[in-house]
Amino acid sequence: MSKKVKTIEPVRQKVLKELRPKKKVCAYCRVSTDSTKQHTSYVAQTEYYQQYIQSREDWEYAGIFADEAKTATKVKSRDEFLRMIKECEKGNIDMIITKSVTRFARNTVDSIETIRKLKALGVAVYFEKENINTMSEQSEQMLTILSSIAQGESESISTNSRWGIQKRFQDGSYNIGCVAYGYTKDENGELIIKEDEAEIVRRIFNEYLNGKGSYLIAKGLNSDNIPTIRNGEKWNDTVIKEILQNPIYEGELLLQKTYTTEGVPFTKKRNKGELPMYSIKENHPPIITQQQAERVREIYAYRRIQMGVDDSGKYQNRYEFSSKIICKECGGTFRRQKIYIGKPYEKIQWCCITHIENSKQCQMKAVREDIIKNAYLTMWNKLVSNYSEILYPLLESLRNLRMSKEQEEQIFELNNKITELTEQSHILSRVVQKGYIDSAIFMEKQTALNIQIEEYKKRRNALLDGNGFEKEIEGTNKLLQLIRYNPVIMEEYQEELFIHTVDKVIVGKDGDITFQLINNLELTEAITKG
Structure with a gap:
C-alpha cells in the first residue's frame, strides 16, 4: 500500500515578506592594513555597496558597517562587525552583503558560529566572490571548506614569519625594529648610545x-x-x-x-x-x-x-577608594597618601593627582580617609531611614521616563497583536484536536502564526531595549534589595557595602563630599572633621 505524503511548504520567508515588504540589506566591508592603497579600497567598497543596495527597489538600505585596519582573525576586535550583529538581533537587518569569505572572517570557528547565529535569526549573508547565500542548503558545507582554507592561509603565513624570526633569534642576527630609549643605530644597524x-x-x-x-x-x-x-x-x-x-x-x-x-x-x-x-x-x-x-x-x-603585589603585577589588596574619588575642581582622580608616618597619629589621606603634580592647576586640598568613611556612614544611614520616600518614587519616575507616548502606543499595539495571534494559535490547536483540519495544513498555519508572533515580539523588545535608564532602574532595585537585607542603622563603616553601592566619590573644595551611587543618584554630605 502506497503511503500518502503531503509536502508542508516552508512559510518563513513568505510570512516575513508580508510583514516586511522590503528586505533590509546592509553591507560589511573590511581592509586589513593602514596603507594608502588599502584606504582607497576601503572608501571604494563603501561607495560601491551603498549604490548597489539603493539601486534595488525590493531592498531597503540598512547601512554600511566598515572596519578599517582591523584583523580578521578575531571577531572581538571588530567594533563595526559586532554592532552589525546587534542590529541583526534587534531585527533591523534581513541580509548582509560582503565581498568574500576572507573579508568576513579568517577564523573558521567564529565564521561558522556567526553564520549559524544569523541563520537562526533569519538573516542571510551573501558572499559576492564565491556566490554563496547562507540561506541555501549547500552553503554551510562550502563555507566550512572556504573558511578553513582562509584560516589555513593566515596560520601558514604566521608560521613562516615566526620560523624566520625564531631562526634569527637563535643565531643572534635578529635586528630589533624599535630601539630602546637611550640608544640609536649606526649605519650597520648596531646599537650605540644616544x-x-x-x-x-x-x-x-x-x-x-x-x-x-x-x-x-x-x-x-x-x-x-x-x-x-x-x-x-x-x-x-x-x-x-x-x-x-x-x-x-x-x-x-x-x-x-x-x-x-x-x-x-x-x-x-x-x-x-x-x-x-x-x-x-x-x-x-x-x-x-x-x-x-x-x-x-x-x-x-x-x-x-x-x-602586596603578586606575580601578575596586580595589587592583592586594592583599596576600596582607588580610582573612585574624583576632584570636583579639575576632574582628576585622587591618590592615596600616608602622613605623619611612624607617629602615633599617622593618618591616611587622599589627594588630587593634578594638585600633587602642580598645585597652581588645581587648588583642591587633600581629604583624610576617615572623613570620607564618616561621610559615607552618615549618607547611608540617612538613605536607610528615608528609602521609601526616596528610592520608590525614583523607581516609578524612571519607569515612566523609559518611553514616550508614541512608544507606549506602539508597544501597546504590538502586545495586542501578539495576544491576538497567540489566541488564534490556541484556537487552531483545539480545531486540529477535534479533527476539523488536516495536520499538514495545521502545521503550515501554526508555523506562520509562530513566525508572526516572533517578529512582533522582536519589534516590541527593540522598543523596550532602546529606551535607556536600564542602569538606573537596575541600580535602584539593587539598593532596595540591599536595604531590605540591611534595614538597620550602621554604627561602623563597612567596606564591602561601600564597594557594592558607590560608583564615584566627588570631593568639592567647599566642604562637601558627593556620593554617586550605582543608580547614578547623587547624595551630598558636608565634611565634618573629627
Missing part, C-alpha cells in the same frame, strides 16, 4: 638607588620638562618601571620577551616561560653597570613584597 637620552637613563637609575619611587622620578622628569619617550604626553611610573627592569641598559639584549600564539585568533602575550628567551651578553655598550642593575632588581623585588 648620549642625551643616556643621561636621563642614568638619572632614573641613580634616583631609584637613592630611594625615590617610580612615581616621584616621573614627576621630577616632568617638572624639568625632559622630553618623553617617542614624544609621549608625559612621563609616568609605568614607563619608569619598564626602563628599570630592561636588561638592555647593562649591555644585554634579551629576545622573545613577548610572543604571538600559534592558532587563530593570534594573540600577543608576555613570555612567562612558555617559550625560550635568547640572551646576548655584551651585545652593545652598556649605559649602567651590572652591579647597579642587580641592586635595582633587589630593591624592586623588595618593594613589590611590601606593597
Whole structure:
C-alpha cells in the first residue's frame, strides 16, 4: 500500500515578506592594513555597496558597517562587525552583503558560529566572490571548506614569519625594529648610545638607588620638562618601571620577551616561560653597570613584597577608594597618601593627582580617609531611614521616563497583536484536536502564526531595549534589595557595602563630599572633621 505524503511548504520567508515588504540589506566591508592603497579600497567598497543596495527597489538600505585596519582573525576586535550583529538581533537587518569569505572572517570557528547565529535569526549573508547565500542548503558545507582554507592561509603565513624570526633569534642576527630609549643605530644597524637620552637613563637609575619611587622620578622628569619617550604626553611610573627592569641598559639584549600564539585568533602575550628567551651578553655598550642593575632588581623585588603585589603585577589588596574619588575642581582622580608616618597619629589621606603634580592647576586640598568613611556612614544611614520616600518614587519616575507616548502606543499595539495571534494559535490547536483540519495544513498555519508572533515580539523588545535608564532602574532595585537585607542603622563603616553601592566619590573644595551611587543618584554630605 502506497503511503500518502503531503509536502508542508516552508512559510518563513513568505510570512516575513508580508510583514516586511522590503528586505533590509546592509553591507560589511573590511581592509586589513593602514596603507594608502588599502584606504582607497576601503572608501571604494563603501561607495560601491551603498549604490548597489539603493539601486534595488525590493531592498531597503540598512547601512554600511566598515572596519578599517582591523584583523580578521578575531571577531572581538571588530567594533563595526559586532554592532552589525546587534542590529541583526534587534531585527533591523534581513541580509548582509560582503565581498568574500576572507573579508568576513579568517577564523573558521567564529565564521561558522556567526553564520549559524544569523541563520537562526533569519538573516542571510551573501558572499559576492564565491556566490554563496547562507540561506541555501549547500552553503554551510562550502563555507566550512572556504573558511578553513582562509584560516589555513593566515596560520601558514604566521608560521613562516615566526620560523624566520625564531631562526634569527637563535643565531643572534635578529635586528630589533624599535630601539630602546637611550640608544640609536649606526649605519650597520648596531646599537650605540644616544648620549642625551643616556643621561636621563642614568638619572632614573641613580634616583631609584637613592630611594625615590617610580612615581616621584616621573614627576621630577616632568617638572624639568625632559622630553618623553617617542614624544609621549608625559612621563609616568609605568614607563619608569619598564626602563628599570630592561636588561638592555647593562649591555644585554634579551629576545622573545613577548610572543604571538600559534592558532587563530593570534594573540600577543608576555613570555612567562612558555617559550625560550635568547640572551646576548655584551651585545652593545652598556649605559649602567651590572652591579647597579642587580641592586635595582633587589630593591624592586623588595618593594613589590611590601606593597602586596603578586606575580601578575596586580595589587592583592586594592583599596576600596582607588580610582573612585574624583576632584570636583579639575576632574582628576585622587591618590592615596600616608602622613605623619611612624607617629602615633599617622593618618591616611587622599589627594588630587593634578594638585600633587602642580598645585597652581588645581587648588583642591587633600581629604583624610576617615572623613570620607564618616561621610559615607552618615549618607547611608540617612538613605536607610528615608528609602521609601526616596528610592520608590525614583523607581516609578524612571519607569515612566523609559518611553514616550508614541512608544507606549506602539508597544501597546504590538502586545495586542501578539495576544491576538497567540489566541488564534490556541484556537487552531483545539480545531486540529477535534479533527476539523488536516495536520499538514495545521502545521503550515501554526508555523506562520509562530513566525508572526516572533517578529512582533522582536519589534516590541527593540522598543523596550532602546529606551535607556536600564542602569538606573537596575541600580535602584539593587539598593532596595540591599536595604531590605540591611534595614538597620550602621554604627561602623563597612567596606564591602561601600564597594557594592558607590560608583564615584566627588570631593568639592567647599566642604562637601558627593556620593554617586550605582543608580547614578547623587547624595551630598558636608565634611565634618573629627
